[in-house]
Amino acid sequence: MSKQILILPGDGIGPEIMAEAVKVLTLANSKYSLGFELSHDVIGGAPSTSTACRWPTRPWTRARAADAVLLGAVGGPKWDKIERDIRPERGLLKIRAQLGLFGNLRPAILYPQLADASSLKPEVVAGLDILIVRELTGGIYFGAPRGVRELENGERQAYDTLPYSESEIRRIARVGFDMARVRGKKVCSVDKANVLASSQLWREIVEEVAKDYPDVELSHMYVDNAAMQLVRAPKQFDVIVTDNLFGDILSDQASMLTGSIGMLPSASLDTNNKGMYEPCHGSAPDIAGQGIANPLATILSVSMMLRYSFNLADAADAIEKAVSLVLDQGLRTGDIWSQGCTKVGTQEMGDAVVAALRNL
Numbered sequence: 410m411s412k413q414i415l416i417l418p419g420d421g422i423g424p425e426i427m428a429e430a431v432k433v434l435t436l437a438n439s440k441y442s443l444g445f446e447l448s449h450d451v452i453g454g455a456p457s458t459s460t461a462c463r464w465p466t467r468p469w470t471r472a473r474a475a476d477a478v479l480l481g482a483v484g485g486p487k488w489d490k491i492e493r494d495i496r497p498e499r500g501l502l503k504i505r506a507q508l509g510l511f512g513n514l515r516p517a518i519l520y521p522q523l524a525d526a527s528s529l530k531p532e533v534v535a536g537l538d539i540l541i542v543r544e545l546t547g548g549i550y551f552g553a554p555r556g557v558r559e560l561e562n563g564e565r566q567a568y569d570t571l572p573y574s575e576s577e578i579r580r581i582a583r584v585g586f587d588m589a590r591v592r593g594k595k596v597c598s599v600d601k602a603n604v605l606a607s608s609q610l611w612r613e614i615v616e617e618v619a620k621d622y623p624d625v626e627l628s629h630m631y632v633d634n635a636a637m638q639l640v641r642a643p644k645q646f647d648v649i650v651t652d653n654l655f656g657d658i659l660s661d662q663a664s665m666l667t668g669s670i671g672m673l674p675s676a677s678l679d680t681n682n683k684g685m686y687e688p689c690h691g692s693a694p695d696i697a698g699q700g701i702a703n704p705l706a707t708i709l710s711v712s713m714m715l716r717y718s719f720n721l722a723d724a725a726d727a728i729e730k731a732v733s734l735v736l737d738q739g740l741r742t743g744d745i746w747s748q749g750c751t752k753v754g755t756q757e758m759g760d761a762v763v764a765a766l767r768n769l
């Protein structure tokens with residue numbers, strides 16, 4: 410039976426980068442006889458022509474039925490002033506929660522060809538290969554109550570809630586340890602246990618889970634120190650496991666170690682490894698429509714999809730090899746460009762990856 414992949418380009422640069430990723434996926438599908446059937450739908454603010462952006466239910470239903478989902482990005486200034494609960498980003502949080510996609514894998518790998526594009530010294534980042542495992546369906550982004558209330562003195566007070574249950578912590582910790590087992594066998598759990606009750610429970614449960622993984626070394630780090638260590642000595646990390654909020658911030662920070670957020674793919678997995686795959690970046694409204702966005706994060710998200718949801722390591726390796734070959738050729742979008750390289754647009758970069766994959 411064919412495997413169904415739902416393509417959701419979204420807003421801003423979403424459709425531009427997705428067009429290139431779909432070209433690569435389509436070629437891989439035929440070249441390696443993968444048996445994928447692709448279908449498309451709209452998501453984000455895109456379905457709406459006005460600011461009355463309502464989150465349609467159709468993509469949810471279709472995403473649930475699909476074997477995997479490939480997403481571009483959602484959101485943009487057009488929807489920034491509307492009520493928070495109907496913003497595109499809220500819809501994305503809901504879809505992740507509804508699909509039970511609690512395990513977010515965000516690899517930060519520095520391609521050696523891009524050592525110059527990193528804002529850190531080459532010797533600090535050369536050979537960098539970190540995996541950030543972020544809890545995606547709990548914590549402060551979902552916690553209730555939340556809102557704005559009026560205090561007795563008439564002043565408004567905004568509040569959010571950061572809840573984590575033992576089972577939520579345990580299952581994401583297991584993902585971190587499982588990943589570390591097939592990598593460098595080190596887990597650093599990042600929290601703020603010196604201040605937050607949720608982090609104290611987090612640390613306790615991670616230590617419990619660690620007992621099942623005696624072959625994996627566990628360390629703990631406060632999030633403020635982790636932010637500092639990521640730019641001081643990032644190669645000390647193998648797998649970082651952390652909560653939703655800290656993971657969101659640290660993975661964006663880690664992206665700059667690799668040169669550009671335009672290089673970072675991600676996977677969001679449920680308990681059966683059904684997943685949604687998307688670049689770590691957003692809809693980049695500042696460059697949308699110009700044909701200059703880097704499509705490699707989305708193309709590398711295709712490779713993660715083949716690896717994690719379909720166990721197709723050879724095809725995934727081939728896509729990553731094709732990306733590496735294109736970087737060897739000196740082709741760069743503006744975000745990763747450096748002196749001596751050839752600046753290309755979104756489409757040329759996608760075409761180059763397709764050509765490299767075809768020739769493998």
Ligand code: NAD
Pocket residue numbers: 422426481482483484485486498501670671687689690691692693694695696701702703704706744
């Ligand atoms: P962003 O990631 O969209 O952009 C940050 C910076 O990185 C911008 O300068 C942008 O031009 C650049 N950039 C991002 N992707 C790039 C690419 N592929 N190639 C080259 N440069 C790239 O973050 P932001 O500006 O904070 O957010 C813009 C919108 O995206 C907001 O509405 C935000 O809510 C939304 N957003 C969506 C997602 C998602 O869909 N998963 C994630 C983050 C932000």
